[in-house]
Amino acid sequence: MSSLSYAEYVSVVRKEGASLAGAGRLGLAEPVPTCPGWTVARLLLHVGRVYRFAAEVVKTRASAAPATPQRPAEGADPVAYVLDGLEDVVAALGEVEAQTPVWNWSGQPAEAGFWARRMAHESLIHRVDAKLAHDVAQVIPADLAVDGIDEALDVLAPRAFSNGVPGLSASLHLAAIDVNEQWTATLTPHSIAVGHGPSGARTADVVLRGKASELLLVLYNRTDLDAVDVSGDDRVLTAWREEVHF
Numbered sequence: 001m002s003s004l005s006y007a008e009y010v011s012v013v014r015k016e017g018a019s020l021a022g023a024g025r026l027g028l029a030e031p032v033p034t035c036p037g038w039t040v041a042r043l044l045l046h047v048g049r050v051y052r053f054a055a056e057v058v059k060t061r062a063s064a065a066p067a068t069p070q071r072p073a074e075g076a077d078p079v080a081y082v083l084d085g086l087e088d089v090v091a092a093l094g095e096v097e098a099q100t101p102v103w104n105w106s107g108q109p110a111e112a113g114f115w116a117r118r119m120a121h122e123s124l125i126h127r128v129d130a131k132l133a134h135d136v137a138q139v140i141p142a143d144l145a146v147d148g149i150d151e152a153l154d155v156l157a158p159r160a161f162s163n164g165v166p167g168l169s170a171s172l173h174l175a176a177i178d179v180n181e182q183w184t185a186t187l188t189p190h191s192i193a194v195g196h197g198p199s200g201a202r203t204a205d206v207v208l209r210g211k212a213s214e215l216l217l218v219l220y221n222r223t224d225l226d227a228v229d230v231s232g233d234d235r236v237l238t239a240w241r242e243e244v245h246f
Helices: 006-025 040-059 078-094 112-133 142-162 212-219 234-243
Strands: 170-176 181-188 191-196 206-210 229-232
Touching: 006 040, 006 078, 006 112, 040 078, 040 112, 078 112, 112 142, 142 170, 142 181, 142 191, 142 212, 170 212, 170 234, 206 212, 206 234, 229 234
Parallel strands: 170 206
Antiparallel strands: 170 181, 181 191, 206 229
């Protein structure tokens, strides 16, 4: 369930996209530790292409998946490329309302609001990636982190599990100690069901407690497990980190 307004999501896209580009200005050749094999330059080119795809979907009010945008031209400046894509997607989102009918790949309502939210978290997580490449401390507002956890569990994880996640039949409980939010994800190799509230902690196979921002980064495999308090069967987390990738 979305917890930010449409305008707030668009604002996050703009802010986080600009911060991502700013990381590119710190250096493009650095390897990105959370995206093995990628440099900052490749990360920016990837996000710029995603922005163009989302902008095309929204601008055309697509009713089905459009063609994937062409790859950036050889020698394209990654910072300029991601900023141009950012301008495109922010402009496209600004021309519609949240409920405007627009295709998306998930089981969520086919509305423009999906893309505002998805691009907000795409921008946030890849900003984290780019800043980590330069060893810059990360700050994620708690309300945005909570919404990111919701989206990861309700939107991204079902897509991963639909393709099959071998060895994951367990329950995972997350408790955000800074904002008093809790989730329980019941996992099978082909499904995920999510509940809210503290009751799942009593029976969960593994429980994670920490700040919402750290729980979000753990779900995305963007930080080490020692960033949060873990109790229970840590084999569940090992399987998650090996098999579930956003």
